[in-house]
Amino acid sequence: NCSFCHQSGQQKVMKTGRKIKDIDIEEFKLELRHSDINKPEMFKDCNIAVELYNNVLHQLLEKHAPLVEFHVTPGQSKWMNSACQSARTNRRKAERAHKRLQTAESREAFKNA
Secondary structure: OOOOOOOOOOOOEEEEEOOHHHOOHHHHHHHHHOOHHHOHHHOOOHHHHHHHHHHHHHHHHHHHOOOEEEEEOOOOOOOOOHHHHHHHHHHHHHHHHHHHHOOHHHHHHHHHO
16 A cells, blocks of 8 residues: 555645746736936946846835735645556556566556556
């Protein structure tokens, strides 16, 4: 009996991320156009330009997609189901058989599993 992390009983983990899909692209573009990035007089040298670019983009990202915290159960996946687990088990079983037997038939069984 194998024990994978997607099984129940796992503790939830706190993660942080951004909801990038929720950004209003048109408003983001508008604010980007009106930012200091589009003012050539601000670019005195390459280092200042890079710092300005990073700062402006970071500020816009914080405004439009702030960091949010959410709980995740480790291994909680929508795609892992009993059929997937069964296919995974069968493929690993065929792989072990092929390593042990080293025959053309075991190789085919492993490739087709």
